[in-house]
Amino acid sequence: MFAKWINRIPRDWLVWMYKHMSLNRFKNWIVRRSQQSFLVAVLGVFTNDKGEVLLLRHSYREQEPWGIPGGWMEQEQPEEGLLREVKEETGLDVQIERLERAIRRSDPNCVDLIFKGTVQEGTFLPSSEISEMMYCKVGEWPAGLPRSQQLIISAILG
Template sequence: MPSTTLRRRLLHLIQRVPRLFALVYYVYRFLQPKYTLGVIGIVFNEDGQFLIVEHVFHPKHPWGIPGGWIGRDEDPAVAVKRELQEELSLEVEVTHLLLVEKTQHNHIDTAYLCRPLGAVGKLSYELLSYRWTTVEEAPTLYNFHVRAVAKAAHILQQNQHNQ
């Protein structure tokens, strides 16, 4: 580790020539690994069923949890609300962060528990259909989706038990 004197000199250099530091910072950021970020929203209804959708662009497992990509500089909780609105015309309240995992090469997925604030409306072009299901009746889902649903169900059970 550099001495305090050397670090202080570095600080003074950065303060005198901030554009030099900015250039170094952007070069550093460019060389760092890049990831894509996804988000899903686990939505349960009053009957204890969760929402799944049939995706047009997911050939391996067409049925899954609604969600999508997190945009540049977008908060993940805002992204899940946006995605559910865009795909299902569904307003939700984000209540819990459930999981954050590296699910594929250079891809991180985030799952949130969401409470519906209305009914499902018009579907986007990305979806063929939707339905409410139980864990036992659900079709084959991606492993990340299965873990997220299990965690959401556990939280909901704990909340009901505490009331």
């Protein structure tokens, strides 16, 4: 609500007010309230030494339970968030090579940061979110892997 009100003020005025206001806390409060808010998800396309893709069966998804590892970021760097999510959900250690894609979604209002990497070590431990894991070759998808993730994996691993 406040963002709509702030965004009605001409941009030149907002810049002038920001430049000449001395209260940093108030300025930062205005900026936070006037900008779009996004959730940030971190996801990983991880392969084993055979080049097979790590997929996880999510216990809370009924129609499309399979997917790549990931989760929501907390107050952390994206790579740290992805490493934490994979470890918490599976017990596996992974290594991140690089950021491959950033995709904006509107439901929910979020940005997906998709990384590429490799599975290093660890023993799979099911969690409340992940009931099982599997490795598969690109194109040999299990039933229940969303088409959007099939396309992302194929594009990254080509």
